[in-house]
Amino acid sequence: MFFCYIPNFQRYFLHRTHVKSLPKIDTFIETSVSTKRPIPVSVLREEIVSTYPYWATRELLMNAIMHRDYDSNSPIQFYEYDNRIEIQNPGGLYGKVSPENFPNVSDYRIPFIAEAMKVLGYVNRFSRGVYRVQKELKENGNGEAHFDFSLRTAFRVVENISKKYFEEGFGADTPENTQEHLEDRENAQKTPRKNPENTQKTPRNVQNEIIELIRLNPLITRRELEALLNRTPDSIKYHLSQLTKKGFIKREGSDRAGKWIIIE
Structure with a gap:
């Protein structure tokens, strides 16, 4: 019988797995989850709004990967519903972190994964990512993310869909977004108005x-x-x-x- 011992095998395996999967996850968030559209702010200016902002959503999912309990067989769960996204990773708050001091205090189950993901640019500066996430979500019309600490062996975060994205009937099956209404609105725009420069x-x-x-x-x-x-x-x-x-x-x-x- 032959035995082969590889020092730090778990560290090597996790590193290789993350290097291959993280770019794919990044692309998945940007192309499949973060649906974007422009909304008019003024006659000459538009603002891009997403159902779920790319950076904030990516940060929440990358945090789940970084903080998960790798001794558990449970997978990271990413569910997209009609009105929200739920992300859950095995392993609750760790070490010095508690519901009272979150997110002001950081601690890591596997520090080398946290450091590697930070160096590669997949997570923000330690302890600062959550603040930027909340700021970006509010600006995009999602409202702040809700962090659920009630699960003993897991950590869950809920990100609501952007209300701003569905303003003025866009993106939803509303009367304002039906084909008939769009045609009426297009025909109405062809009619001369007193202030045509204000027409959007x-x-x-x-x-x-x-x-x-x-x-x-x-x-x-x-x-x-x-x-x-x-x-x-x-x-x-x-x-x-x-x-x-x-x-x-x-x-x-x-x-x-x-x-x-x-x-x-």
Whole structure:
């Protein structure tokens, strides 16, 4: 019988596993969880709002990975409901941390994982991440995250969906967001008004204009679209993404030498 002893095997195994999985988790939060859209702030300015802000949501999930009890067979649970996200990791508050001093005091079950994740940029400066999370959630319209300390062998956090994201009927199945209402609103905008400079375009109108500009010039760039439509880079990026997802347009070739194709 042959035995092979590897010093710090658990440390090596956890390190290799995290290096492979953390980038995928990061991408998952950004592309599948944090749905974004622009909302008008003024006639010439828009603000990008997410259902769940990318950085704050990523920080909460990365904290669950960092603070979990790796002696437990229970997995980290990430549930997305219609109105909230729940993240739960095995292992409650650890060491010096208690419900009374959280989040002002930090302690770590496996310090080298905490240090590695900090160096790699997956968690914020120790003891400061929660404050930034709460600030970002409030600014995005989610309200503060709720931390549940009642579970003895687990730690749970609840992040509510952004109310700001669903303002003005966007993103929800409301009368203001139905096809009929959008058509009525589009027709109404074609009617001359006393103050046309105060009229704000709907996302549908912006996307129609993008399609027409692409039809005239398939080689048009994002910067040219921004200038012609008087939109922010994030706004143009969002509308191009939506048109691509809906199957109206597609990109052929590289960003520099490629062109847009309208799918009839």
